[in-house]
Amino acid sequence: MDAAPSGTAAPSGPVSRPAAARPAYPRLVAAILDRCDERGTLWTAMAAVAASGPFAAEAAYTTGGHGPPRRCPPPHPSGGTAGSANSAGATVPADPLTPLISALDGYSRYFDEPDGTRIRAIALRHRDHCLGYLAVRLLATPSDRETADADLIARRAGAALARHRDTPERGMRAGREERGSTRGTGPAAPGADLDTTVVRLAARSAFHEALARAAASGEGERGILRILYEHTGLPALTEDLFGNPRARAGPGPSGPRPAPGARQPGAHRAPGAVRDHDRLIVPVAMAGDPLGLVALVDPDRRATDADAAALEQTALVLAPHLAHERRLAELEPRLRHDLVERLISGTATDDVFGQAAVLGHDLHRPHRVAVLRWSGTPDGPAVCDAVERAARRLRLAVLTGSRGPTAVALLAGRETAGDALYRAVSAELGTDSGAVGVGGPCDGFAELPHSYEEAVRALAVRRRSHEPHGGTGFEELGLCRVMGIGDGERETDRFVREWLGALLDYDARHRTELAATLSYYLENGGSYDATSAALRVHRSTVRYRLQRIRAVTGHDLGDVDTRLNLHVASRIHHVLDRPRGPSPGGREPVIPDPADEAR
Missing domain, CATH: 1.10.10.2840 (PucR C-terminal helix-turn-helix domain)
Incomplete structure (x- = not known):
């Protein structure tokens, strides 16, 4: 209904938002301050709205004086606009949408089209004045949060338009100062417009909110880094205490950095962002305990003060996430060991189902118990680690524990060949000087102690046999089943x-x-x-x-x-x-x- 005339650069229909190319709206909101004229401000705000929810760009309008709203075509890729009109208020032929916008009273409103789709005209208001509209087509029903995001962007765009109309030169300068286009740019003059400060704080608030959402969404470390990358435009990464890479967002290699293991724990403890060759880095710590670092890859030294502040904020958000991961890494082996000990000792109760589920294991399935001993391996936990890796290769669900130098594994399923497990663990440990005993299958956790005794007996027979290295199932013992232990x-x-x-x-x-x-x-x-x-x-x-x-x-x-x-x-x-x-x-x-x- 509102196709743009051929003499402009505006699209002839709704502009779709490919998910793979969709930018993050916090970065676009911050870029509103970089625009040097009203046209750039309007269409940067339009891009931010399109990125914030199921909205497709239709048209942008500017208002001024007492006349009706005027349609503002998007900037031409070469820097101007298509056709002869160059100003924000350039007159273009009327379209069906323009009369609807002209009839508005300065507030946002929805329009229903004959084909059933909806258009939303978003008012760009500042201090009780409407300075323009963004018309977007609804691709789907937006959520309350997406609608609120679009309204927040509109308020920031309204403040930016007001600054442009107040003093264009000062507006351009304020935009450069907010984004810190050069490191040497000084602070704003004492009489700088308060609106600039409001928009700057709002942009920072949007970034902080995006970080909080990523942290709470379950995306983890990569999701948080993605927000930082989309906000700054610079690749973001995290490393552990020894310089080993953990996660990354953004294209390209990280560039020269210390070889893994070269960095000592506690390096880069200086507070705030510091330059480290081609990177801007900030240490990640929790209660004074170093956890690693987060960095922006910046070989061209384009990072601004705002980017450094965003990096520091990201480090604060990552700290509890990494600390939680460390606590889980320390606690989970202990929980697994205690659970396995209860199961094979016969002291387990029905609550073990929930405990196993928390550890990602289903105890409702049939199980066998396997016990493993390896020569030259210092303790059972070392063998347990190898068993878990081997189980992943064999696609076995496993719950591991240890008793002294002997590793204990609860293997899900009825068919578990001792020889296959022995070969897989041997490959992980790099030596075949070990033995595996596998007990009989059991349908409930109450039978696991009996399966454990069978596995111990099978291991004892294997280790005393003329071929002490290998795997043996209790069913293979034959007459030797009557052999006890001790x-x-x-x-x-x-x-x-x-x-x-x-x-x-x-x-x-x-x-x-x-x-x-x-x-x-x-x-x-x-x-x-x-x-x-x-x-x-x-x-x-x-x-x-x-x-x-x-x-x-x-x-x-x-x-x-x-x-x-x-x-x-x-x-x-x-x-x-x-x-x-x-x-x-x-x-x-x-x-x-x-x-x-x-x-």
């Missing part, structure tokens, strides 16, 4: 010694392999032929060795109970100590000469 483990050793001790001692003295022969004989159901084939010896050799076994041990191999006990002891011994039977390559065991054995 006193139970010692009882198992006594059982093996009771039934096989004499035979093992004989093998050690004479370098024979009678224990291995007995194991093969029992595994093959007492068959001479199957045993000789497995050992690759003659059948008579097997018969001779069995006679020697009877003589050495005093056991009757024909007794059912005796054979069962010998079989169980042989199985346990095979798991816990390397058997001395034929190697996988097929090498025959040492066969002693019968005459030597008789001696």
